[in-house]
Amino acid sequence: MAASSSSSALSAVSVIRSDVDRELSSFCASHRGLLLEIGEELAPAMDSLEAMVSGGKRLRPTFAYWGWRGAGGAAGDERMVRAAASLEFLQACALVHDDVIDNSDTRRGAPATHKRMAKLHADQGWGGDSEEFGQGAAILIGDLCLAWSDEMYQASGFPPQTLQGGRPPFDAMRTEVMAGQYLDTLEQVRGTATREAALRVMRYKAAKYTVERPLHLGAALAGRGEELAGAYTDYGIPLGIAFQLRDDVLGVFGDPSTTGKPAGDDLREGKRTLIVAETLSRSGAADAERFLSLLGTPDLSVESVEWMCGLIESSGALAACESMVSEYAERAVAALDSPELDESARGPLGDLVVAATRRSH
Amino acid sequence: MAASSSSSALSAVSVIRSDVDRELSSFCASHRGLLLEIGEELAPAMDSLEAMVSGGKRLRPTFAYWGWRGAGGAAGDERMVRAAASLEFLQACALVHDDVIDNSDTRRGAPATHKRMAKLHADQGWGGDSEEFGQGAAILIGDLCLAWSDEMYQASGFPPQTLQGGRPPFDAMRTEVMAGQYLDTLEQVRGTATREAALRVMRYKAAKYTVERPLHLGAALAGRGEELAGAYTDYGIPLGIAFQLRDDVLGVFGDPSTTGKPAGDDLREGKRTLIVAETLSRSGAADAERFLSLLGTPDLSVESVEWMCGLIESSGALAACESMVSEYAERAVAALDSPELDESARGPLGDLVVAATRRSH
Numbered sequence: 001m002a003a004s005s006s007s008s009a010l011s012a013v014s015v016i017r018s019d020v021d022r023e024l025s026s027f028c029a030s031h032r033g034l035l036l037e038i039g040e041e042l043a044p045a046m047d048s049l050e051a052m053v054s055g056g057k058r059l060r061p062t063f064a065y066w067g068w069r070g071a072g073g074a075a076g077d078e079r080m081v082r083a084a085a086s087l088e089f090l091q092a093c094a095l096v097h098d099d100v101i102d103n104s105d106t107r108r109g110a111p112a113t114h115k116r117m118a119k120l121h122a123d124q125g126w127g128g129d130s131e132e133f134g135q136g137a138a139i140l141i142g143d144l145c146l147a148w149s150d151e152m153y154q155a156s157g158f159p160p161q162t163l164q165g166g167r168p169p170f171d172a173m174r175t176e177v178m179a180g181q182y183l184d185t186l187e188q189v190r191g192t193a194t195r196e197a198a199l200r201v202m203r204y205k206a207a208k209y210t211v212e213r214p215l216h217l218g219a220a221l222a223g224r225g226e227e228l229a230g231a232y233t234d235y236g237i238p239l240g241i242a243f244q245l246r247d248d249v250l251g252v253f254g255d256p257s258t259t260g261k262p263a264g265d266d267l268r269e270g271k272r273t274l275i276v277a278e279t280l281s282r283s284g285a286a287d288a289e290r291f292l293s294l295l296g297t298p299d300l301s302v303e304s305v306e307w308m309c310g311l312i313e314s315s316g317a318l319a320a321c322e323s324m325v326s327e328y329a330e331r332a333v334a335a336l337d338s339p340e341l342d343e344s345a346r347g348p349l350g351d352l353v354v355a356a357t358r359r360s361h
Numbered sequence: 362m363a364a365s366s367s368s369s370a371l372s373a374v375s376v377i378r379s380d381v382d383r384e385l386s387s388f389c390a391s392h393r394g395l396l397l398e399i400g401e402e403l404a405p406a407m408d409s410l411e412a413m414v415s416g417g418k419r420l421r422p423t424f425a426y427w428g429w430r431g432a433g434g435a436a437g438d439e440r441m442v443r444a445a446a447s448l449e450f451l452q453a454c455a456l457v458h459d460d461v462i463d464n465s466d467t468r469r470g471a472p473a474t475h476k477r478m479a480k481l482h483a484d485q486g487w488g489g490d491s492e493e494f495g496q497g498a499a500i501l502i503g504d505l506c507l508a509w510s511d512e513m514y515q516a517s518g519f520p521p522q523t524l525q526g527g528r529p530p531f532d533a534m535r536t537e538v539m540a541g542q543y544l545d546t547l548e549q550v551r552g553t554a555t556r557e558a559a560l561r562v563m564r565y566k567a568a569k570y571t572v573e574r575p576l577h578l579g580a581a582l583a584g585r586g587e588e589l590a591g592a593y594t595d596y597g598i599p600l601g602i603a604f605q606l607r608d609d610v611l612g613v614f615g616d617p618s619t620t621g622k623p624a625g626d627d628l629r630e631g632k633r634t635l636i637v638a639e640t641l642s643r644s645g646a647a648d649a650e651r652f653l654s655l656l657g658t659p660d661l662s663v664e665s666v667e668w669m670c671g672l673i674e675s676s677g678a679l680a681a682c683e684s685m686v687s688e689y690a691e692r693a694v695a696a697l698d699s700p701e702l703d704e705s706a707r708g709p710l711g712d713l714v715v716a717a718t719r720r721s722h
Contacts, residue, residue: 031536038540038565041547097504101497126550133550136462139500140543143458146504147535150511154528160521167515174508175392179399182501186402189487189494204399 015348016065016081017058023078023085024053027152044120048113049141052092055108060087060214062352063236067218070345071228082156083166083221087173087214089149094177096142100135101185102269114138146174162221169216169225173209180204187272188296195281198274199241206247207240224340231338234331235349242328243356245321248273253309253318264305270296274324278317287311329357376709377426377442378419384439384446385414388513405481409474410502413453416469421448421575423713424597428579431706432589443517444527444582448534448575450510455538457503461496462546463630475499507535523582530577530586534570541565548633549657556642559635560602567608568601585701592699595692596710603689604717606682609634614670614679625666631657635685639678648672690718 028050035042061084068080098104099112106112111119118134126133153170154163184201187193215232219225251266252275266273276295280288291311294304312318332353336346389411396403422445429441459465460473467473472480479495487494514531515524545562548554576593580586612627613636627634637656641649652672655665673679693714697707 034536035540038537039544039561042540042543045543093504097500101500103493121550124551127552128550132464133546136546137543139458139462139503140539140546142500142504143454143507144536144539146507147511147532147539150508151528151532151535154525160525164515164521164524167512171508171512171515174512175395175505176399178501178505178508179396179403182403182406182498183400185494185497185501189482189489190485191488200400 016062016084019076019078019081020058020061020085020088021054023082023152024088027085027148028053031148045117045137045141045144048116048137049092049144051110051116052096052107052113052141053088053145056088056091058088059210059356060091061085063211063214064218066345066348066352067215067228067232068222069218070215070232070341070349071219071222071224072342073218073222075344079157080218080221083153083158083163084214084218086149086152086156087217089145089152090174090177093142093145093149094181096138096145098181100138100142101181104269112138113141117141158221162223165223165225166217166220169213169220173213173217176204176213177209180206180209184272188270191292193272193277193280193292193295195274195277198272198277201272202241202244202274203237206244207237209240210243211240212236227340228338231335231340234335234338236332238328238335239332239353239356242325242332242353245274245325245328246357246359248275249318249321249325252312264300264309267295267305267308268298268300275312275317275321278320279312279315282315282317282320283311287315325357329353377423377445380437380439380442381419381422381446381449382415384443384513385449388446388509389414392509406478406498406502406505409477409498410453410505412471412477413457413468413474413502414449414506417449417452419449420571420717421452422446424572424575425579427706427709427713428576428589428593429583430579431576431593431702431710432580432583432585433703434579434583436705440518441579441582444514444519444524445575445579447510447513447517448578450506450513451535451538454503454506454510455542457499457506459542461499461503462542465630473499474502478502519582523584526584526586527578527581530574530581534574534578537565537574538570541567541570545633549631552653554633554638554641554653554656556635556638559633559638562633563602563605563635564598567605568598570601571604572601573597588701589699592696592701595696595699597693599689599696600693600714600717603686603693603714606635606686606689607718607720609636610679610682610686613673625661625670628656628666628669629659629661636673636678636682639681640673640676643676643678643681644672648676686718690714 028046032046032050035046064084064087065080068077068084069075073080095107096113099107100114104112105115114134114137116134117137118130121130121133150170153166156163180201180203184205187197187201212233215236216225216229219228219232248266248271251271251273252264254263279291283291291308294300294308297304333350336349389407393407393411396407425445425448426441429438430436434441456468457474460468461475465473466476475495475498477495478498479491482491482494511531514527517524541562541564545566548558548562573594576597577586577590580589580593609627609632612632612634613625615624640652644652652669655661655669658665694711697710
């Protein structure tokens with residue numbers, strides 16, 4: 001199964017996108033009404049919530065939808081669109097809370113939710129600390145997103161028995177992403193940067209959460225969860241790791257205009273990514289020590305970022321990561337040969353490998 | 362319907378308590394296994410989570426259970442026990458996140474979850490800031506609790522169709538408590554302290570969340586949600602407000618050994634409770650101004666707390682709140698005359714009014 005061109009890759013992603021956007025808007029409109037009935041002062045919180053939910057690449061809904069199609073589910077089924085869209089609320093919770101935890105200022109080029117709510121506090125001249133208010137509000141906004149995720153899933157229109165069949169991947173996905181995020185936080189404070197630790201975080205926080213579990217969910221809702229579990233794992237885990245590796249490379253070298261983050265941002269944040277682990281294990285002791293001492297410095301100079309990027313390249317870490325991306329992408333494509341997979345999904349799932357691993361998103 | 366003695370009141374609460382404890386322990390044991398499979402380093406996070414879930418008065422499960430019994434549900438039904446117990450995970454999320462938002466040091470006399478996780482960070486000598494790690498870990502632990510709440514509900518053993526019938530109160534409860542908590546935070550930073558604002562927060566954060574919605578959930582799971590909605594609202598809203606008023610009085614005057622909080626704690630935190638609103642509206646301008654200026658001072662002296670407590674009493678606010686507690690409790694008891702209510706639940710629901718509003722918990 002050869003992966004197709006970049007423009008058809010885009011169409012595999014976008015085929016469900018406008019439907020997902022529409023369902024999320026409709027859910028938000030009805031729930032805005034509920035909140036404003038409780039208190040009109042909830043409007044700015046709802047605005048912030050909706051801003052988070054209305055952006056993003058819709059990767060998880062896309063994989064859930066093609067997981068459904070690959071298991072023989074009908075094209076454009078509105079119930080599946082809604083169940084898939086519900087994953088965006090989970091993702092919104094993860095992002096809003098991650099930004100509080102990591103103290104990130106921006107998300108997708110705009111102020112992070114806690115920053116946005118802190119600005120509201122400051123603009124209104126309210127008492128107390130604006131940053132603290134912003135963090136508290138963002139915690140609650142993320143909680144609403146998490147609660148609304150399974151509310152939207154359960155209200156997707158599938159028969160209750162079918163929804164129950166989708167709960168194992170749905171539930172596993174939530175536990176895994178939160179556990180993965182905790183381990184990620186732990187790796188940062190422990191200051192370790194091993195290949196094994198980085199791969200474990202990628203497995204739970206990215207591969208299972210972004211690709212494998214959404215595929216499993218789609219298959220389970222189509223009533224063929226067990227038959228397709230193996231093929232979707234064989235496709236989803238390597239693709240998810242390849243995708244995360246691509247993201248990590250972009251987080252170091254990427255163009256801020258496409259990633260929404262300044263170049264070197266991951267280095268300033270001190271993320272223990274695989275590319276960092278590869279750099280350390282491939283460098284001499286002195287370089288590795290200097291690299292580690294700079295990693296996680298919030299006000300890292302442009303010169304330091306350049307030196308670190310230079311070491312990532314000269315150590316061979318960048319090339320190693322690029323070849324891993326290719327190798328994992330090939331493994332994902334190979335898994336699409338599974339006879340269990342419905343013919344209609346082979347092309348789009350192949351296209352998604354291209355879309356998720358190309359050099360710019 | 363006369364409310365019965367204090368000892369039978371205790372038995373109405375405790376009849377379901379050990380069953381709820383057992384189901385929560387069993388759920389935690391299986392999910393500890395899931396987490397440790399992901400990474401053994403998750404053990405301390407799971408310990409903190411379980412510590413939160415293993416405490417508390419089990420009020421929400423108790424009301425859900427008696428809501429079920431009052432709608433004709435069978436005594437001791439294990440599915441109902443599990444569905445009721447799932448509300449404790451929601452409550453654990455609310456408490457863990459509230460403590461981060463309010464920056465509270467203790468919960469039920471023990472360190473708050475974020476403090477406990479900050480201590481782990483400090484004890485291990487990990488890098489970065491212990492407080493920040495603790496807050497981040499507590500946000501994730503609360504998220505796990507929230508996800509596990511509906512996971513446990515959906516896995517309670519009721520037929521999927523029955524569970525779907527319980528979703529409206531289950532979903533409303535989550536949205537309302539988060540909205541109520543946001544409004545509570547907002548009242549504090551806006552520095553307002555009106556009776557209307559305090560009553561609105563009590564309505565959503567306490568009355569609907571603690572009493573009315575759990576009752577609605579139990580009735581819906583028994584298939585009689587619509588028939589009992591009115592009676593449970595008429596009983597639940599006044600009882601919830603009376604309960605919160607009792608809690609607010611204890612938060613100011615209470616004995617730390619029974620409330621787990623130091624006396625005057627709510628005054629130091631600056632909570633905009635109804636008792637504060639009553640004090641301000643019943644005091645002269647100079648006293649009200651001084652009271653407001655002291656409210657929310659973290660290092661409030663013993664003398665200031667004594668002066669504030671004195672004003673609460675001399676202004677008549679304490680007596681007004683006490684008479685409101687009695688009046689609301691009577692309204693709750695009167696609602697139990699509803700002919701829709703199953704005879705078996707009248708006594709216990711009456712006992713719960715006594716248990717929730719007596720002068721020490």
